[in-house]
Amino acid sequence: MSADNLKAKSSAAIQNCASDLYDLSQEIWKNPELAFKEHRAHQVLTDFLEKQGFRVDRHYKLDTAFRAVCGEEGGLHVCVICEYDALPGIGHGCGHNLIAEVGVATGIAIKEVIQDFQQPVKLTVMGTPAEEAGGGKNFLIQDGCFKDVDFAMMAHPFTYNISRWRCLAIITLEVTYKGEASHPAYQTWQGTNALDAAVLCYSNISVLRQQMRPHHQVHGIIENGGTHPDIIPSETTLRFYLRAHTETELKNLEKSVVGCVESAAIATGCQVEYSFKRDASKYSNLIQNNTLATLYERNAEVLGVTNCPDKSVTGAVSGSTDMGNVTHVVPGIHPMFALPTDASIHSRNFTLQAGTLESQPYALNQAKALAMTAIDVICQPQLMDTIRVEFQQDLAND
Numbered sequence: 001m002s003a004d005n006l007k008a009k010s011s012a013a014i015q016n017c018a019s020d021l022y023d024l025s026q027e028i029w030k031n032p033e034l035a036f037k038e039h040r041a042h043q044v045l046t047d048f049l050e051k052q053g054f055r056v057d058r059h060y061k062l063d064t065a066f067r068a069v070c071g072e073e074g075g076l077h078v079c080v081i082c083e084y085d086a087l088p089g090i091g092h093g094c095g096h097n098l099i100a101e102v103g104v105a106t107g108i109a110i111k112e113v114i115q116d117f118q119q120p121v122k123l124t125v126m127g128t129p130a131e132e133a134g135g136g137k138n139f140l141i142q143d144g145c146f147k148d149v150d151f152a153m154m155a156h157p158f159t160y161n162i163s164r165w166r167c168l169a170i171i172t173l174e175v176t177y178k179g180e181a182s183h184p185a186y187q188t189w190q191g192t193n194a195l196d197a198a199v200l201c202y203s204n205i206s207v208l209r210q211q212m213r214p215h216h217q218v219h220g221i222i223e224n225g226g227t228h229p230d231i232i233p234s235e236t237t238l239r240f241y242l243r244a245h246t247e248t249e250l251k252n253l254e255k256s257v258v259g260c261v262e263s264a265a266i267a268t269g270c271q272v273e274y275s276f277k278r279d280a281s282k283y284s285n286l287i288q289n290n291t292l293a294t295l296y297e298r299n300a301e302v303l304g305v306t307n308c309p310d311k312s313v314t315g316a317v318s319g320s321t322d323m324g325n326v327t328h329v330v331p332g333i334h335p336m337f338a339l340p341t342d343a344s345i346h347s348r349n350f351t352l353q354a355g356t357l358e359s360q361p362y363a364l365n366q367a368k369a370l371a372m373t374a375i376d377v378i379c380q381p382q383l384m385d386t387i388r389v390e391f392q393q394d395l396a397n398d
């Protein structure tokens with residue numbers, strides 16, 4: 001069968017399941033669950049994939065992770081990624097119900113043609129919890145779950161179609177100031193104000209922003225600002241996210257921020273403790289593999305998806321994802337696809353849009369484009385040589 005026929009057959013498989021896929025997505029959207037607690041989403045996704053004939057490891061390394069496999073060893077191993085965690089307070093404001101749906105639909109499409117290829121193909125649909133916080137993919141990477149994968153793909157809903165969205169490396173900084181409680185209207189001089197230290201720290205970072213390189217970002221909150229207006233706060237805590245293009249740039253940004261943190265302690269006479277969380281919550285920048293992205297773009301265009309031509313939008317670099325870490329261990333792509341809305345992700349309006357029937361064709365188109373991209377590589381396995389060379393070069397230049 002020609003690649004074009006395989007693509008048509010795989011797309012038809014998605015279309016045939018459209019109604020069931022919408023129900024699946026709705027089930028996740030109506031029951032938003034936070035990082036590592038996505039039990040219901042995990043259940044419906046694994047049930048669905050098992051019904052579709054996948055061999056499912058239901059609790060793959062993590063309670064709410066899964067692996068659904070079809071095909072055979074001995075040839076290419078394609079991995080399609082699902083996310084399904086929600087945000088506190090606003091539910092699926094990042095549209096992860098659609099990411100899960102696209103992942104499952106792509107899996108169905110590739111499975112439909114898996115016996116038609118000239119060589120064996122293994123397909124894994126990987127369920128990865130906790131993208132919004134916690135970094136589920138990083139636990140799976142540490143456990144070697146991507147070791148035999150040739151390439152990984154997922155697609156993320158957004159306000160624009162941006163095939164090569166660049167996202168930033170991110171690290172969390174936690175800061176605690178310790179002072180001395182006292183009455184703020186009597187012996188004030190006996191107090192050491194930890195809230196003043198927190199406010200100064202926050203202000204120092206705001207001032208630093210003017211001197212930061214483009215695309216360096218620092219933003220955060222005062223988590224604990226004291227206990228009572230009539231007690232000089234003796235302990236405060238802050239939490240910041242620092243983001244930059246690469247791990248090296250992130251290290252440079254860390255040094256500047258440490259200056260802001262320590263000087264606030266000196267100015268107020270407080271003690272300070274701080275730590276950068278070098279754990280699974282630390283995400284790498286996203287590397288979009290050029291060959292995979294080019295194939296994806298061509299396939300998406302055939303399906304009528306126009307990638308955003310506005311350079312002020314496509315040139316933007318922002319946000320972070322643990323898919324970034326995946327693209328540092330295997331070649332991958334993470335296109336952003338537009339829903340018919342102006343709403344920003346992480347807003348209530350985006351939540352609403354991610355649950356509409358109107359958004360369905362946009363999600364299904366992405367699944368078709370991802371499956372077509374995989375079919376292109378499987379039908380021209382020599383492309384894997386280029387993909388691997390690019391991957392090594394991207395890592396070396398990172």
Ligand SMILES: NCCCC[C@H](NC(=O)CCCN)C(=O)O
Pocket residue numbers: 094131132133134156170172281282283318319320321
């Ligand atoms: N440890 C912090 C993770 C923050 C991730 C968060 N992700 C998103 O907004 C989703 C967009 C891409 N998946 C972020 O703030 O970038």
